Amino acid sequence: MLALRLTLESFRFAWEALKSNLLRTILSLLGVTVGIFAIIAVFAVVDSLEANVRQSMSFVGDKVIYVGKWPWAFGGDYPWWKYFNRPVPSVREFRALQRNLGPNNKGVAIFAAVGGSTLKNGSNSVADCALQGVSFDFRQVSDVPITEGRYFTAQEIEASRNVAIIGATVAESLFPYGSALGQEFKARGRKFVVIGVMQKEGKKILDTPSNDTNCLIPFGMFTKMFALNTGGMTGVTPTIAIKGRDEDPGLLDLEYELKGVMRNIRGLKPREEDNFALNRPEMMADAITKLFSIIGVAGAVIGSFAMLVGGFGIANIMFVSVKERTNVIGIQKSLGAKNYFILFQFLFEAIFLCLIGGAVGILLVFVITLIPQDAMPLALSAGNITLGLTVSVVIGVLAGIIPAVLASNLDPVIAIRSK
Template sequence: MKALRLTLESFRFAWQALKANLLRTILSLLGVTVGIFAIIAVFTVVDSLEKNIRDSMNFVGDKVIYVQKWPWAFGGDYPWWKYFNRPVPTVREFREMQRTLNPASHNGIAIFAATGGNTLKAGSNSLSDCAIQGVSYEYRRVSEVPVAEGRYFTEQEMKSARNVAIIGATIAQNLFPGRSALGQEFKAKGQRYTVIGVMEREGKKLLDTPSNDTNCYLPFTSFAKIFQLSTNGMGGATPTIAIKGRDDDPGLLNLEAEIQGTVRVIRGLKPREDDNFALNRPELLANAITQLFSIIGIAGAVIGSFAMLVGGFGIANIMFVSVKERTNIIGIQKSLGAKNYFILFQFLFEAVFLCLLGGASGILLVYLITLIPQDGLALFMSGARISLGLVVSVVIGVLAGIIPAILAANLDPVIAIRAK
């Protein structure tokens, strides 16, 4: 109870001192506000940039292993020219993997292929530069297909190569303006397709990566009727086999080993022969992004800390002036029985309170900026960054106020009372 009363009394003295010198308080707040604003703004931009890039890369999926001809990262002693001689994954290999892989080791296996720059037509309406992607039935287990209206493909539609399609929101809006796209027909490569589903709108992405808004999904068997599948990865639509891992397989190490062994058996590779395929994983991209933004974040924090340092020196200077002005009052308080720790806390709380006000103002400014609509980069401020700003404010307040507070607490009451 005594500690609580002491704390409240110290805050009351601090608040009275800040109100008594309002202009000086505001000028001191500006230094801390600018410092916290600089630090939190840098971290907010870095966090937002990282999130937008990760969202732009979400088409590669999570916990997925891709069987492809080309690796996403080159390295090691493998001769570059051998990559050209590698075969591409085929439908036969996909069927063999479906039959051979242990169902308990994965959550789904799919094959897909895509082409870009296609024009879709419906009556007098058309839309160019669309992506057409052929997918197998289990593709929705490997990668998200966010159907907002309608439904996904059935197994019968896949097996019978039905001319049905799931289209993106931009395609639906341009081909069928002012009406529902479900059940409507459009043309692609001279073939008519019936719309059975429309996907959710994704909007503009930070990176120029594939977007579902201009994407058209077809059954893989229907896709193969109008597009030539590549046999060497150099021309036509190149198939990719994707396997979704399980949560109980940390790092997907077991699944990766099983896939590697299965593909080697299917392709008849001898024990001493190198793999003639690549097992690509989104973690490579995720790790690269994490490392990049860790460096950017550290660099931004160092730059922002200089602004915070200036604010801290400003607070320390104000506290020294405050101790000088209130020396006589300190002497009177000590002569009336005030303990050294009461005087110490009184000035320390004043410095911390001042920094918290400045820090909260800086955080508020950053938050207001995040509310401004942004087309290219959507800004957001996380609760962790708000907490960081407040913690930094408290730390700066303690560091800036501890020496003046100690000096005030150690004043001799007789000498302090005589001070002018």
């Protein structure tokens, strides 16, 4: 109880000292405010930028392996013409993968897209849309956030029916005065019935495919409208994607199985090299993580210089405060105040200053996050708030410890005579 009472007394003395020199207190905490604002603002921008980039790349899915003709990353001395001569994925291979892959996958999908399409509903039309033919398991490998209606049924996909799931921008343009569900529109002379509307995504920081101007239709219907590439220079090239399981870390089991099945489907002999590429979004995710880690460290170093200046300002004010209150310290010690009581008194004062400055800096960052941003909305995470307050406490301890120790070690007789 004694220790708690003395601690509370130290807090009270520190608070009274800060209130008695209000202007000096405000000027002192400005340096910490600027420093914390700089550091937390940098981390908030980096976190928001990374989140937006990852959201922009969400169309590639998570824990997915893509079977394609070209690798996403070229390496080694592999001749380019061997990539060029590889066969493209086909519907036959998609069916074979569905039949032959074991329990290491959650779904196999095939899809293809054509951009620049115009959709019409009477006098309303929307241009430059992406028509995308998908199989039933497409929602397993890619994000299809439906806010109205539903996804395709297996029967609709197999029967290649004239149904569609459209993006929010398409729905607003074609059906501005009511719900799009159950309404009809035309694409390349064919009528489609809307069974679902996807969630609005808005602007993306990267120029990546957006669901807002996308139109999903059954893959069979897509093949009736567009010719698929069968290995030549013309036609739409489909993509095959396989969704892995959470129980398969790194998707190693799925990759080994998929490689063996694909080699068997294409009739490759044991000594023949693969004529297909297995691409994984993790390659891009790892690159993004490394990039933003570097940006975050660089931003923290830059912000720490401002924090350093604020720390020196707090330390300077604390030395002045000790000098001004030397006589009071002598009186307190003569009345029985312990050294740690005097030490806590000045240490808490420094921590108070830094915490108030840090809180103001965090508040300024929060105010900035409230400003509407279409391309990259900023967000202040609980982790960044905790980091800002923790850094404030650390700076307060480092800036106040030396003045506090000097104050606690003053001789009471000399201190009383200081005036």
